[in-house]
Amino acid sequence: MKTTKLMIKAHPLEPFCDSEKLAAAIAEINICAQACTACADACLGEKNIAELVGCIRSDLDCADICYATGAVLSRLTQPSRELLRSLVQACAVACSVCAAECEKHASMHEHCKLCGAACRSCEKECRNLLEVIR
Template identity: 35%
Template sequence: MVEHAKHAELSNTLYECMVACNHCFDACLQEDDVKMMAECIRLDRECADMCSYLMQAVERNSPFVSELAKVCAAICEACGNECKNHDHDHCQKCAEACFKCAEACKQVA
């Protein structure tokens, strides 16, 4: 039961991060200087995809959850570090979600 609750909490955090990254991705595409946001957009996409994949791996009880969580933590940190460099509200919220997710992934890795 404890393992299931831990994984449910991780899945929720992964979902929140995926949603934040997808929102940031979309909002960055609407910015005046999209070129300046290119790295942020790229990392938002990477992070959202990885969070989605790890969420699925957790749900199917994959034997590779800890390895995937390690990779996901690294991607979340990279995305968070990029997003925190931008003053846009969506970037700041995304960075916060990414850092929270990176910490949750490290607990599982």
């Protein structure tokens, strides 16, 4: 998160919200994207792959939405507040859906447990960010 904070601080324009909350959200979003990508890949390596198709799908959907959200939030020049709020809301929903799916498999697969936790943390940060986007 240190580099994210420094990049926000180095930007010539003021961020569209509190820079600490923005940096925290971007960091959690990037962590979640990586966790979801890794979880989907781990699911593909499991013997009971047919039982994990829904988990793989939600992992990949969540990862893609997180990647897009993190990228858009990193752009501070002339943001559309409406777009930002919609994207962060979509990210929170994707994280909630993915966490619920991963939690179904958490007792059997450590990667699902870890991914579910990353998704819940990301969802929380997204909801916190929604409160301060101005």
